[in-house]
Amino acid sequence: MDAIGELGASAPATLAGFEALDGAAAKDGVLDAKTRELIALAVAVTTRCDGCIAVHSAAAARAGASKEEVAAALSVAIALNAGAAMVYSARAFDAFGQQPTSAG
Template sequence: MLIDTQDYAPKLLEAIGKLGAVAPATLAGFQALDGAAARTGKLDARTRELIALAVAVTTRCDGCIALHSAAAAKAGASQEEVAEALSVAIALNAGAALVYSARALDAFGQQSG
């Protein structure tokens, strides 16, 4: 096990609570933003959590992975659905590396000539 999410998630939520105690407007703003994503009603909870989990991978957020993997399981996502969502994240990260590699090569070309 790389990270014990069962142990990490509660500690993370406690730490976020402490941050919220000293920066309540920041936490309230985040909670409003987070809640707004679910208000449209166009996507079901399972789909939203699969998207959130894939985004968590692309942003490299261990806390997001811990929280959204639990939420995806609670929403009824299967291991196969999670793997497919993660496959999209992997492909997207590779695509981003390709795009930024082209930009870096272009930037290099601007310097040498």
């Protein structure tokens, strides 16, 4: 994305901070690269980041993720989004219940 490069040129400390954070998360350790990319892909879906989906789909493929593994990770994202909708729906229902009723 050209705009990211332009933003980085205008705010180099911000870009450097992002790159440091991204690099730290990408280091091998407890999780292997494929697992990290599957998590990143699921998170990208839940945060609705098109660029992240593109980057982490490609990285998951390069890390050897199978179609079935990607589908399993995306199933978790789907369940999480449904769970979040349930929690926020309960909050909305509660907020609605705190409103005065109309005396009609």
